[in-house]
Amino acid sequence: MEMNQYLDIFVEESREHLQQLNASLLELEKDNKDKNVLNEIFRVAHTLKGMSGTMGFTKMQTLTHDMEDVLDALRNERIYADSNMVDVLFKCLDALETYVNTISQTGQEGSESFQDIIDELNNIIKADNAPKKAPSKKRQKTEKEESKSLEPVKTLRIELNQYDVNVIKKAHEADMNVFEIHVVLDRGCLLKAARAFIVFQILEKNSEVIKSVPKVEDIEDERFDFDFTVIVITSKPKEFFIQEINSVAEISQVDVTPVLPENMFEQDSSDDVTAEAEAAAALAQAVQTGPKTADDQHKKLQKTGKTVRVDIDRLDTLMNLVSELIIIKTRLDDTINTKDGSERETIEYLERITTSIHDAVMRVRMVPVETVFNRFPRMIRDISRELNKDIKLHMSGEETELDRTVIDEIGDPLIHILRNSADHGLETTEERSKTGKSAAGNIYLRAFQDGNNVVIEVEDDGRGIDVEKVRKKIVEKGIESAEIVDSLTDREVIEYLFKPSFSTADKVTDLSGRGVGLDVVKTKIEALGGMVELDSVKGKGTRTTIRIPLTLAIIQALMVRVGDEKYAIPLGSIKEIESVKPGDIRLVRNQEVILLRDMVIPIVRLDRILEVPGAVPDEQKKSITCVITKKGEKLSAFIVDALIGQQEIVIKSLGKLLAGVKHIAGATILGDGNVALILDVNSLAI
DSSP states (O other), X not given: OOSGGGHHHHHHHHHHHXXXXXXXXXXXXXXXXXXXXXXXXHHHHHHHHHHHHHHTOHHHHHHHHHHHHXXXXXXXXXXXXXXXXXXXXXXXXXXXXXXXXXXXXXXXXXXXXXXXXXXXXXXXXXXOSOTTHHHHHHHHHHHHHHHHHXXXXXXXXSOOOHHHHHHHHHXXXXXXXXXXXXXXEOTTOSOHHHHHHHHHHXXXXXXXXXXXXXXXXXXXXXXXXXXXXXXXXXXXXXXXXXXXXXXXTTEEEEEEEEXXXXXXXXXXXXXXXXXXXXXXXXXXXXXXXXXXXXXXXXXXXSOOOSOOOOOHHHHHHHHHHHHHHHHHHHHHHHHSOTTOHHHHHHHHHXXXXXXXXXXXXXXXXXXXXXXXXXXXXXXXXXXXXXXXXXXXXXXXXXXXXXXXXXXXXXXXXXXXXXXXXXXXXXXXXXXXXXXXXXXXXXXXXXXXXXXXXXXXXXXXXXXXXXXXXXXXXXXXXXXXXXXXXXXXXXXXXXXXXXXXXXXXXXXXXXXXXXXXXXXXXXXXXXXXXXXXXXXXXXXXXXXXXXXXXXXXXXXEEEEEEETTEEEEEEGGGEEEEEEEOGGGOEEXXXXXXXXXXXXEEEEEEHHHHTTXXXXXXXXXXXXXXXXXXXXXXXXXXXXXXXXXXXXXXXXXXXXXXXXXXXXXXXXXXXXXXOEEEEEXXXXXXX
16 A cells, blocks of 8 residues: 555644644643643654654654653653753654654655754663663563463453443344453554554454444554453354464453353343344344444444545635636626616625625635744743743734634744844843843733734833834934934834844844844735734833734725726725815925825825826816825825725736736736736835
8 A cells, every 4th residue: 555645644643743742842841740741742752653653754753762761751750851851852843843844845754863862862761760670560560461361350341331231142142252352462562553453353354343442443543552452242262362363463462251141240230122122233233244343333323523634725726716706796796787676686696695605715714823823832932941031921812813825924924023022122030130020021922803804912021122222223324314313203213123134133143133034024924915013112011013914815905096007905904085185285305295184194106106107197186086095003195096996806916927016916807807906005105
């Protein structure tokens, strides 16, 4: 059987296990005696070992095997996890992530063996003061179990319910043998599920399995220790199963116990007619149709899982089809005679259906931001150790959902912001003590939905931004004159931190200071149609606010005409629409502005910036239509020649050849089949 067909499943499930391992290691560092956390970590490591072994990734299997040795010593309290040991386990996690990423890209695990990490794991085991005691105890226990298997067993390991008892009674009446078979695997067995599968093949070929502990699905998923027990109905003798099962590799012990009336556990001595009838039917079914486990029958009756894994490309295809449906709906809306009431009603019904389909598809594409947030506790933990700071990360709103395409893009900007907060924003423990703050610095990562946008905030209670220092840097770099800088508000000064290569950091480190990377953050967020704002109070802290649209696929837009061209302006960026007289336009610092309710709003001449022919000069207009757009708290007035109306539009990418075109966020297909460009408000706004 080709293993390549299981490669995608292996990679996806491995990443889920590694995410769980990351969270569990952080919990272990908080409480190194938590048995539940240790058991969970051991289970994940063991599962990864089995999966990688099955797929033939021996290096990954070796690493997880050595991890198991350390985790087993931790579970048995021979050693305890300190920060250094957790560091080693985190190194293992990083190595496993490297393996999985390499496998995802190439189909192979690569040549790196991470021998240095394996040596560190072995050194931990060697440092164990009693490394030989545990194996000897295991051997003594095995010997006792083996001696016990020679003695007649009077009681069963499995408790039987009334249904099971009735089935067994019917089997005895039909002169069938009923056995409880207990199978113990070798402790060194790497593929427990595979060995159990072979045993079940033998059992199902020669008997009817009526009960299994653990359940069959748990055994298939390796959610069991090194033993399992089944009850079978068969015509074969006891010796047959002992011989056949012992012929399977890595089986250390097989106990076969006859199930008789005297050793059965009965819950109720009263007759249950219904249960007996069901038992008789089950037995008859077994005789007629051949072996089939009771667990399999039970699984058929269960509801199927409520979640399925769907390739993102399939969702993209579905979204494209919905987009085409919306385009056709718009076209019909333009062509249908509005006086015909029945046709208008049909169009409205089609609009409701397409909107419902669109909403349903969007909900399928939505992913909780938790998938991005989960990586940050580990990152902050590493940074705090590197900087020797006590940092606490508080997260909220992880259940807030975003479109999958947006989720994939916001990780890097958030890493930049969190690193800046931890490195430059938060003070050292000594500095915080002098200012009367708590010894531990706090970073708050929040997410919440606001209309058609999702807001992500990163706030720290650190030293804040020294605005005066930023003013001096602006003058030193020759960006603005001292006179202009002095006239700027604090908020306007802080905006300069988003300029490329602008930083107030006195010392550049691997993490660097606030300002380094903020231009990258701004570019990335604005490419997603979002915006980023920075607020700070010196001595109290800084808050970075990112506002991102829920989806990048279908939006509401205002269609406008500029010259001979039609353009779409996203409705979420529009504050209001105003008409002004040509004489109301003023010139301030060589910039055209209008005065609206005591607010000075700069004018953006779209016809000039976009070089659109056919624009109507101001002198020929009685009034000028201004679309007031917002970028954070800043307002800009876009001059347009005419308003066409609000419309639901489908955003289409311009493609690689036109990816560098300024001021255009994409394109959309109109109802008449023509193409209209979508304006990038963030890049056009002043």
